[in-house]
Amino acid sequence: IESAFKGARYRVSEAHDADIGQNTVKQYSVEQNEHFVLSVQDDTDGNKIIDLVLDKELDREKEQSLEFTLFAVDGGNPQKSGTANIHVTVLDANDNAPVFDQATYKASIPENAAVDTVVITVSASDADEGINGEVTYEFSRISERAKKIFSLDTKTGEIKVIGSLDYESNSKYEMRINAKDGYGLSSDSKLVIDITDVNDNAPVIYIKSMISPILENLVPGTEVGIINVQDRDSDANGQIRCSVNQNVPFKLVPSIKNYYSLVTTGQLDRELVSDYNITISATDEGSPPLSSSKTVHLSVADINDNPPVFEEQSYSAYVTENNKPGSTLCSVTARDPDWRQNGTVIYSLLPGEVNGASVSSYLSVNGDTGVIHAVRSFDYEQFKNFKVNVMARDNGSPPLSSNVTVSVFISDVNDNSPQILYPSSDRNSFMTELVPKAAHGGSLVSKVIAVDADSGQNAWLSYQIVSSTDPGLFTIGVHSGEIRTQRDISESDSMKQNLVVAVKDNGQPPLSATCSMYLIISDNLAEVTELKELSHDDNSKLTSYLIIALVSVSTFFLTFIIIVLGVRFCRRNKPRLLFDGAVAIPSAYLPPNYSDVDGTGTLRSTYNYDAYLTTGSRTSDFKFVTSYNDNTLPADQTLRKSPSDFVDPFEELEDSGEVGSVQTLPTSLP
Ligand SMILES: *[C@@H]1O[C@H](CO)[C@@H](O)[C@H](O)[C@H]1NC(C)=O
Numbered sequence: 001i002e003s004a005f006k007g008a009r010y011r012v013s014e015a016h017d018a019d020i021g022q023n024t025v026k027q028y029s030v031e032q033n034e035h036f037v038l039s040v041q042d043d044t045d046g047n048k049i050i051d052l053v054l055d056k057e058l059d060r061e062k063e064q065s066l067e068f069t070l071f072a073v074d075g076g077n078p079q080k081s082g083t084a085n086i087h088v089t090v091l092d093a094n095d096n097a098p099v100f101d102q103a104t105y106k107a108s109i110p111e112n113a114a115v116d117t118v119v120i121t122v123s124a125s126d127a128d129e130g131i132n133g134e135v136t137y138e139f140s141r142i143s144e145r146a147k148k149i150f151s152l153d154t155k156t157g158e159i160k161v162i163g164s165l166d167y168e169s170n171s172k173y174e175m176r177i178n179a180k181d182g183y184g185l186s187s188d189s190k191l192v193i194d195i196t197d198v199n200d201n202a203p204v205i206y207i208k209s210m211i212s213p214i215l216e217n218l219v220p221g222t223e224v225g226i227i228n229v230q231d232r233d234s235d236a237n238g239q240i241r242c243s244v245n246q247n248v249p250f251k252l253v254p255s256i257k258n259y260y261s262l263v264t265t266g267q268l269d270r271e272l273v274s275d276y277n278i279t280i281s282a283t284d285e286g287s288p289p290l291s292s293s294k295t296v297h298l299s300v301a302d303i304n305d306n307p308p309v310f311e312e313q314s315y316s317a318y319v320t321e322n323n324k325p326g327s328t329l330c331s332v333t334a335r336d337p338d339w340r341q342n343g344t345v346i347y348s349l350l351p352g353e354v355n356g357a358s359v360s361s362y363l364s365v366n367g368d369t370g371v372i373h374a375v376r377s378f379d380y381e382q383f384k385n386f387k388v389n390v391m392a393r394d395n396g397s398p399p400l401s402s403n404v405t406v407s408v409f410i411s412d413v414n415d416n417s418p419q420i421l422y423p424s425s426d427r428n429s430f431m432t433e434l435v436p437k438a439a440h441g442g443s444l445v446s447k448v449i450a451v452d453a454d455s456g457q458n459a460w461l462s463y464q465i466v467s468s469t470d471p472g473l474f475t476i477g478v479h480s481g482e483i484r485t486q487r488d489i490s491e492s493d494s495m496k497q498n499l500v501v502a503v504k505d506n507g508q509p510p511l512s513a514t515c516s517m518y519l520i521i522s523d524n525l526a527e528v529t530e531l532k533e534l535s536h537d538d539n540s541k542l543t544s545y546l547i548i549a550l551v552s553v554s555t556f557f558l559t560f561i562i563i564v565l566g567v568r569f570c571r572r573n574k575p576r577l578l579f580d581g582a583v584a585i586p587s588a589y590l591p592p593n594y595s596d597v598d599g600t601g602t603l604r605s606t607y608n609y610d611a612y613l614t615t616g617s618r619t620s621d622f623k624f625v626t627s628y629n630d631n632t633l634p635a636d637q638t639l640r641k642s643p644s645d646f647v648d649p650f651e652e653l654e655d656s657g658e659v660g661s662v663q664t665l666p667t668s669l670p
Pocket residue numbers: 275276277297
């Protein structure tokens with residue numbers, strides 16, 4: 001055994017020689033070798049004890065066996081010898097511990113290494129043989145944590161990953177590995193495993209603060225939030241770039257490390273965009289890079305920055321007169337895009353005047369709906385249109401408002417029947433027309449004058465004779481109202497002619513009025529007295545009064561006749577012109593308030609003049625002149641119709657602008 005100490009003896013058998021005495025075995029020697037020497041001793045019987053003595057210790061690991069020769073010689077002459085080969089087998093002793101091939105093992109492995117990945121294989125060798133040289137491995141000093149992550153194959157020395165690595169929680173493991181042979185000789189070595197970082201952590205975004213809602217009038221550049229980003233990886237894997245999505249008016253401004261401010265980049269307008277989804281993205285610089293994003297929702301708070309705006313520039317309402325009070329005329333609408341009360345629109349009438357009265361006495365507006373109602377019934381004849389201003393105001397504070405003009409147009413309704421100005425319908429005034437006996441067919445005899453307060457078709461008058469004493473004798477111009485003879489007057493015609501004329505307007509439905517006209521065919525005013533019985537109001541008082549009047553002014557009348565005859569003499573060659581209405585007259589003949597406006601079929605003053613002539617010297621002319629010149633005449637019933645009486649109604653009508661044409665008046669006769 002290699003572990004035998006120096007001096008260990010190994011007996012060798014004696015040599016044998018058949019000779020005796022001197023010739024028998026005398027001496028032993030051994031071939032020169034490193035380990036053994038020969039020791040020969042005599043025992044008490046004279047026998048020799050031969051031992052091989054270990055002179056130098058053996059090492060099986062160097063020399064597993066050795067061979068040398070043992071010599072024995074006799075004392076004869078010649079000397080004879082014998083040899084024996086000695087074969088030494090060195091037996092193993094466990095004299096070698098296992099030895100690692102490295103004093104310190106170093107390995108590195110990425111943190112994302114899969115289970116069963118071989119980290120490193122350690123190996124130790126043992127020079128011994130058999131069980132003495134059988135090496136097994138085990139961890140000697142190892143943390144509990146590492147134990148869960150790494151395994152060591154006891155036979156092969158292979159170290160494998162069995163758990164999950166994480167650079168971020170532990171980036172380095174150190175342990176000792178023990179190698180042991182079969183009989184317990186051991187040695188150990190150090191193993192250092194470095195975990196290398198892998199970009200396995202995406203950046204994490206933390207919203208540290210965020211203002212929401214934000215006011216829409218924020219100055220661009222205002223900070224609305226603070227963001228923090230973190231990445232657990234190291235180096236480039238932990239370098240983060242941050243951004244926000246493109247289509248929002250926000251950006252990130254880096255502040256201290258890994259902190260960013262979210263600031264506005266432009267003017268916000270809640271009415272355009274009322275809330276934002278801001279996506280913040282963070283990307284690290286690993287390869288491949290990892291990124292993450294977070295969306296924050298920001299809503300924009302309202303500011304009362306929009307006034308209500310009317311849908312139309314102006315509004316028009318059309319209403320027919322005589323409307324019911326309270327009827328709806330139109331409605332106005334204004335829109336305000338602001339939020340809640342900042343966008344709630346309230347309508348009101350702006351103070352103003354229409355025809356001297358407050359607008360509120362004409363219209364009212366529903367504050368909530370903008371519907372405009374008439375407060376009263378309108379009269380087209382009073383006014384045709386008016387304007388009011390409606391204000392729309394929101395409910396913000398301070399409120400914003402805008403105006404719109406509403407024009408109300410009143411349309412005419414045929415609510416006025418024609419009004420006959422001549423002949424007067426007053427039953428007390430009894431008027432007649434004198435028709436000269438010599439009148440030819442087509443001569444203008446009289447004219448019915450009527451007006452209608454309405455307008456347009458409603459005031460378009462047509463005239464019609466509805467009954468007459470002699471239906472064939474007179475005709476009336478449908479639109480002019482002129483009464484003309486239809487044929488020459490003949491002797492057989494009745495002296496008294498009555499016409500009933502209807503005046504009708506063109507409204508829907510039409511309204512009409514009638515009047516009676518008394519015509520007397522006569523050249524002599526004296527004859528007219530016979531007609532007194534025609535008067536509805538015949539009494540003796542009138543007669544006596546007329547006589548007194550005649551006597552008192554007879555002198556004037558005579559003078560008058562002379563003047564008239566003179567004029568008549570001048571015009572003798574063209575007497576018919578007196579009737580055809582074609583001769584213009586100086587305007588001085590017209591009373592100041594009368595004007596010949598339209599000229600259609602107007603009864604000219606020339607005829608008027610002629611009427612005085614032909615009626616001779618009776619009451620009619622006389623009374624006219626008198627009353628015209630002398631206002632002191634007592635106001636008798638029958639004489640009430642002085643020219644000034646006629647003037648008044650015209651004046652009124654002209655004021656209202658409705659009188660189309662006013663004609664001169666022929667003679668009136670009580
Ligand atoms: C923001 O996101 C929410 C929820 O996903 C969605 O309902 C909303 O419409 C988004 N708003 C905008 C302005 O995109």
